[in-house]
Amino acid sequence: MSEVTYNLDQLHNLVNFGLRSNMITNPLANQKLPELVNSFYDDLLQKGSPLKNNLYKNMNIKSVADAELIAGANKQNRKEDWLSTYGEDFDIVIDDGFISDVTGSQKFRPYMYDYFRTFDMFSKYSKISLYQPYFTPTNRLSDYAVLNSTGPVGIKFYANKKYSQSICYADHYKDKDVNCVFAIIDIGKNSTINLDEFFENKSGVKLYKILYVVRDNATLKINRKHDYENKDTSCNVIDSKFIQFPGSKVSFEVFGEGSKHNQDILEFDIYDKCDTTVIGNFNLFDNYVNNMLVNINHLRPKSKSIVDVRTIGDDSSHSSFIGKINIIKEAEDTWAHLENKNLMVSKKATMITEPQLDINTKEVVCSHGCTVSNIDKQMLYYLQSRGIGDIESEELLKRCFITT
């Protein structure tokens, strides 16, 4: 197959020319996920390129739109030895249509364990079609991740289990084609699961759609870290959707330094008596970009959500944050707090914060605070008056900003 250079807007044409396999042309996807495939495809045709979505107006999306991608490249660069590459640091590796255990047995196909089983579209017992109602088209870039992936992969944690696991979202091929990951993480009833997630950078663009289904009274704790390597050339668009069943708890923490373009979109559908915490800490410098959108939908009564995202912007870095809290009429006795603090260290940095509250019932407590501030000169002087150097004082105040 010859190589074709393209950009994201041209991605869909590649399918028509047969240059890239995807869910539309995949008979198994059409058989197992017909509603999902059709609805996403129809939406894309109707609404056009997600790159034009107004949501991205403050996200420096141009670097993603202009990224030069290459399809049909030689696949010789496939990382065959996953065990030695990832085995020391991770339990599971996920890539486009691929999930692998790297803890020792190095199962290259989905497998069943005592606490969980992994699955893909070929898995006989995954009941993958049942996840379809959780996916609706968004006209965001993650719709490409769904449609243009080889297929979904996932982990189903059984009910009543306590387990910790580390996952690397890796890049199977060292090529410049767009990488589309479509993953489902299903947490069984009453289980307590800790996930350490690591997103490996690649030169080019990686698009993710990850669905987390947190069933009744389950607890999910996620510690997400972005790759500190190859930030100059890597664009990541990670779109995570959480469905919280009654009584469930989700604690989500994310750390990163941005990249050529980084986008973390978190969407929560929260039902009765749930707890949701989102903590984000980003330290941006050089010309790295980080965009975060947190959308909390309180759909049933007596839930609690806290969002606290902090970003330091140095040099010519770019940060944008959109925080949305939607409380529908039925979601009485909701308690919600949204906070986004930004510390602008350099005058050349760009920091944008946008809180959006949509409250449709009176019986709620909902508050927000979004700020962009500079390093406090009085604090700097106080530290220096104790003998702490200029740069050291600034770094100390940055640490204080993140930790409080």
Place this chain on the structure above:
Amino acid sequence: MLVTQEFSIKVDGQTILNDMHLDFGPGVHVIMGPNGVGKSTFAHALMGNPQYQTEGAVEFYGKDLLAMPTYERAQAGLFLGFQQPTPIEGLSNFQLLHQVLSKKDNAKRLTENLSTFKNLATEFKLSEDWDKKQLNVEASGGEKKKNELIQMELLDPKCVILDEPDSGLDVDAIKQLIKFLNVFSQKEDKIVIVISHYAQLINSLNVDTVTILGKDKTVSGDLTLANDVLTNGFSDYV
């Protein structure tokens, strides 16, 4: 030794203090002056607060103080006890000191410094977890002043300038402050400069010199000068 010559201080181009010739050797020195004359400005200008522009010369143990950035002045042995210490969220009282002490050549062990810190906090009747409390956050005025003294003791500077150390302190704490300063000033070659109008404090210290600051003139003398001002006011002097 801290010696100023033709030392002037300006803010936004406006002269606050002009042409000061002062000489502070080891011992206790009191600085007084009418409200708003610039006593705190004098202290902060010596410490290198970038808000102030300075002219003239200040020699500190043979070094050109005005040529140094603030942190170098501190490292050279100058300490300013703030009238209103700055709160910093996320930094604990002891973390700040550990940050400084761990870099000193004669760095003591962390546990030794922490032990000294805790003993001083107990002496000043501060809470048991004072080391973990955030720096000057949700602390009373008196607690902040005590914390400045703890910092001063642990950092062991050659020269301290204390800007109204008595303000915010209760009666017992004033007695502790007096005792503390008298012990500190007895150490070898320590220069203690106290900005205060508080008669009990001034008369309880072993004061060597008293300086009255005015915009264009300074008057120096001994404890008699301080007591005359405390009785009759500043009008005869500045």
